[in-house]
Amino acid sequence: MKARTGVTVALLAFVIASVGFLVAKESERPPAAASPPSGTAVVERTGTGPVVIAYYFHGRFRCASCVKIERLSRKAVEEGFPEEMRSGRLAFREVNVDEPQNRHFIEEFRLSSQSLVLVRMRDGRRERWQNLEKVWTLLDSEAEFLPYVRNGVSGFLNGA
Helix, strand or coil: HHHHHHHHHHHHHHHHHHHHHHHHHHHHHCCCCCCCCCCCCCCCCCCCEEEEEEEEEEECCHHHHHHHHHHHHHHHHHHCCCHHHHCCCCEEEEEEECHHHHCCCHHHHCCCCCCCEEEEEECCEEEEEEEHHCCCCCCCCCHHHHHHHHHHHHHHCCCC
C-alpha cells in the first residue's frame, strides 16, 4: 500500500513540475507584435477605399476546436478570395487577446470566447464589424463552415 502511495505522489509531483516548466517556458516567449491602436487597423493597401479584415481572436492556450476554427477560417478566406488577398483589399489576422497590447479587442468586439470577427475599414477607420458566431456550431461541418465564412466576407467586401 505504501509503495502505491509513493508512486502516486511521485507521479503527481512529476505532473506538477511539468506543468510548471511549460508555464515558465511560455512566459519566456517574446510578445507578439503590437496590434494597431484601439479603433484602427493596419490598412493593407494605399488609397481610401474600403478594406476588410478577418480577425481570428484567441487566447494563449487553445483547444483542438479553437485551432480548427482558425484553420477553417483561414482556409475560407485565403482560398475563397485569393485576388482580394493579393490586392490588399482583404486580410486575415490572428490575434492573441491574452497579450496586453491586444486586450482592448475584448471590449471593443464584446468577445467572450475565441471568435472570427469581420471588420470593414474606410479611410483608416472602422466602419462596421460582425462576429461570425456560427463558427462554433458549424465546426464539425467544413461543407457548411466554409460557405458561411465566405458569405460573410463577400457581404463585407461588397458593402452589404
